[in-house]
Amino acid sequence: MTHTADATPDWAAQTEQTVLDAAIARAPALGWNARLVRESCEACGLSRGDEELLLPNGARDLAALLSRRHDARALQALDAADAASLKIRERIARAVSERMEAGAADLEATRRCAAFLALPTNADIGLKLAWESADHLWRWAGDTATDWNHYSKRTILSGILIPALTMRWFDGREAAEAFVARRIDNVMAFEKWKAGKDFDAPFRKVADALSRMRYGARA
Numbered sequence: 001m002t003h004t005a006d007a008t009p010d011w012a013a014q015t016e017q018t019v020l021d022a023a024i025a026r027a028p029a030l031g032w033n034a035r036l037v038r039e040s041c042e043a044c045g046l047s048r049g050d051e052e053l054l055l056p057n058g059a060r061d062l063a064a065l066l067s068r069r070h071d072a073r074a075l076q077a078l079d080a081a082d083a084a085s086l087k088i089r090e091r092i093a094r095a096v097s098e099r100m101e102a103g104a105a106d107l108e109a110t111r112r113c114a115a116f117l118a119l120p121t122n123a124d125i126g127l128k129l130a131w132e133s134a135d136h137l138w139r140w141a142g143d144t145a146t147d148w149n150h151y152s153k154r155t156i157l158s159g160i161l162i163p164a165l166t167m168r169w170f171d172g173r174e175a176a177e178a179f180v181a182r183r184i185d186n187v188m189a190f191e192k193w194k195a196g197k198d199f200d201a202p203f204r205k206v207a208d209a210l211s212r213m214r215y216g217a218r219a
Contacts, residue, residue, distance in 0.1 A: 027109035032116035073102035
């Protein structure tokens with residue numbers, strides 16, 4: 001199969017989705033592995049050269065495509081919700097629920113992919129994809145933080161998403177949503193406690209001391 005340089009971006013985007021469709025259909029029988037990648041590409045008429053161009057990291061790239069499809073599906077479902085009318089905890093609960101159900105639509109393939117991402121050698125891509133999902137959900141929820149809160153919020157939500165998604169795939173929706181509700185309650189309780197603490201005070205004291213050392217005591 002020959003592709004011109006100008007056509008490559010469009011070819012890649014369209015072909016990725018076609019291969020992903022083939023992989024979702026085959027994953028229940030084959031698992032999530034190199035064989036799945038090869039057979040899915042063959043089903044789409046792709047040579048090994050095409051496969052290496054399209055998915056240079058093999059099953060890891062295919063896992064990323066699946067996760068990002070589920071992110072897009074969740075965000076499409078969330079378009080029907082008025083985030084501004086919901087409390088922040090309700091927004092996050094709704095967002096996580098939609099992300100769980102987005103993956104459940106491809107349940108058997110998603111289970112195989114989750115088992116693949118649970119391997120120690122794939123922990124890095126699993127964490128990266130959870131962070132991406134958390135970022136999308138926080139943006140939908142209206143988060144505009146650019147300071148350290150930007151990172152802490154996504155880290156916390158990633159820590160909820162990973163076990164919640166796993167529970168949804170293997171234990172069902174009821175167990176997963178109960179877990180999410182408990183975790184959100186825990187986080188909200190912590191945030192309420194934290195709001196009454198001045199964690200920046202030590203840093204201000206250090207900054208003030210350094211300022212006096214450099215510029216002298218204030219009049």
